[in-house]
Amino acid sequence: MNSLRILAARWIIMSILSLCTFLAGQVSLAPAATDFDSKWKDLIAAAQKEGKVVLNSVPGAEMRQKLPSVIKNKFGVELEFVSVDTREAAQRAIREAAAGVLSTDLISGGQSTFVNELYPKNMLDPIKPLLIHPDIQNPSVWLKGKPWFIDDKDQYLLRVIDLVVPIGAVNAKIVDPGIFKSGKDLLNPKWKGKIAMYDPTRPGPGSNTLSYLMKLFGEQYAIDLIRGQDVKFTRNRRQLADWMVQGKHPIAMALSITEFARLREEGFQVKFILPDDVLPPEGPASGVFVLLKKAPHPKAAQLFLNWIITKEGMQLYTNLEGAPGTRIDLDTSKLLVPESIPQPGKQYFDTADWKYMTTESRKLFGRIRELFGR
């Protein structure tokens, strides 16, 4: 009986302690939530006052059509979406900033231009301090345990996409992708005249792919591949895709993931080339955001950036891009190219790695131009 009383007393004490702990937790959490809600409302109000946010982004009709209406409906803020090539977007920003008439707040695109142009010219504002959404504190939702910045200061170049970028793709009706156990299998004489590539002497996917292969297998490999196999260059990604599915050049190197996804959507049998001795490259494609210094609509830009890292924002963005995001709680079941989703535990070579981009990649590209520039 006595022991029962002791147990009951312990239970009551534990319950009271648990209740106190819970209440204490609630008390400590409540101001934080209230604080965020209040900041969020203030941010929305400030963004509405500015009226709009201007985003220069790589051409993509679906994105341009759908994203502005979502932002408008959700926050009452106009998203002015200007479709423009990343290099031109950067040059536009440089020209406008020099004249003091900057019209753009944000640019999204491939990382190279930001790394080589805007970042060294000190034209960017840090994004990290502007992120107030509670999700940034939750490591369990992020692929890297936190929002992914690719710059050396870890706060300027926000990466929202991470996808596997194959070195090439094949028309599977003509070429069995399983044949390529090694990257050197591409040098087999039977593929002579059958390979096409996005022009590697220009900045872009072709140079990225060939630089990586050259890093792995050396300069002679690149010479044997390009000259020995009589690889045809093109600067038109649609042409590269058409050549592959027509069978004219059934092996397409540096084919864009967008073209690949479109071919698959249209029912073509196309597959990635993933040799065993080539660590699969991964990259952000055009999913890197930067905030321009002295952006004309800073609050609206901050609101957009905070929204794009939420589950809702990134889900919509990655759906429209057709590529996996840097959050791990996104639904990827609708992606047309599941092979492009990086697998947990598997190793990849990050083509947007800061050190690689700012040192080795530049040297390799320079050498490619010397070797194959026409």
Place this chain on the structure above:
Amino acid sequence: MALEIPLGVRAAAVRLSFLSSNHVLGVVVLGLVAVGTLLPVLFLLWSSFNTAGPTQMPSYGLYNWHAAFSDSRVFDAIWMTLRLALTRVAIAVIAGIIFAWLIARTDMPAGSTFEFLFWVAFFTPALPLAFGWILLLDPDTGLVNRWITQLPFIDESPFNIYSFWGIVWLHLTATSIPVAVILFTPAFRQMSAALEDSARMCGAGAFMTLRKITVPLLMPAILPATVIMLIRSLEAFEIELLVGTPVGIYVYSTRIYDLIDESPPQYGMATALGSLFLITIFLLAGFYWLCVRGRRFTTISGQGFSTERTRLGRWRWFASGVCGLYLFCSFGLSLFFLVLASFMRRFGFFDRQHAFTVEHWVRLFEDPILSSSLVNSLILGTTSALLAVFLFSLVAYVIVRSQLLGRQIIDVIAWVPWAIPGVLMGLALVWLYLQTPLRTVLYGSMTGLVLAMLIKELPVCTQLLKAGFVRLGNELEEAARICGAPWMLTYRRVVLPLIAPVLVSVAVLTFQAAVRDIASIIFLYNNDSRPLSMLMLEYSFAGEMERDAAVGILLVLMISVMAIIARRLGFRPGTST
């Protein structure tokens, strides 16, 4: 007894009359031309010596020039460019003269319809057409090659679009021959048949009359048109990129484009390379001046105007058949490709399930910026066309009729906007706009785009109008003035109606250039002023060729409607003055 006034005295009287009453106007017009053309180009040349980056303090030197021309590949590209340009211009001029003569000077059936079709052929965007020709003439997969190799004794594909002649063919069908016909036909139409009648009475046949009388008389129209085509050919690079790159054919403009497309862009070097066009254009302008100086080319005068056309007899149906066949092979197939592309799930893949679809059109009309782009293009095209007719006719008139000091220099300067490739001109304008206090008015606005188009189209419009005025005698103006008409009334009621076909050509050419141009305005537009051509470029960049083709059809329709309205308003290209 009629009082004979020497020709030189009458011309001087007209010039003096203009000089006395409109001297200020003339000076203002020429001054505007000088500022509008020279300023961007001088700005560009100046910046070619700046070796510092855009955000650095300027530092001047010859590095860009040295670096640009020390690359031996540049000279290979120049040689290839010249070969391509001269080949296709030579073919286009001969074909253009023949077609224009058949349309304007002979009794060939359906000439007016053919002329209109040449216009529409010229309006049709080149890139979807290039894909169409690749579909037919690819050496491995081309449909025509496949059909031909199924014939006995033919083992190899006879055609290869990825070649020198492939590039020439694409340019001839897409632009060169249509533009030659468009530029030559008004001149042929404006010529009185009196001299041709005389030649025929002396026993000359139709082709001898064409060779000995018609073509020499029309040299003031043929020469500038040829120069215009040659310069345009030197500047072309889109088709070369598509079918030249895979087989290692690079042209000069590709090199310039490459430098601008570098990361970071090498604007200084690109401008240094572009300056070669400046030298070329002055040489060509000098050549033109040498050819026409001291000669009279009056074909419209107060001495009656014969509209009698050369009778081709039994050859008229043959001529009509040749014209029709050419138009079918070039324009007919082109239009077919364009329409087909817009209705195919993936252009060129006929063996797919559900190969045809209206999805691209549905998605295009769902695009929220389509309507604003359409309206912007209409405003841009119409405003540019009207201003071009008004301003450039004055410029040409002042150059031809006045004796203002320095008018010959202005005549040469008027070529300058075409002396550098369009993309460099676009850059020059954006830099210039951003440097002026008017930057908020010009940059990103429709005003800025219209101004850019006017500067860009100044050379072709002025030369065409000048050719019109050169062929116009003084007698009719003189008669109006004797009757007491002031200069402006004479200009409006006598001069302009007499050169109406040229005015229509200028208006339609400017309209189509404004709604199709990309290079000159790519740096200048913003979200509010985005025209249809930029929407088309966006689809093209995104690899959505089918929607790109659908926008192309909208553009062709828009320009065709404009041309039809021009005809309805009375400036019928098929009507003689």
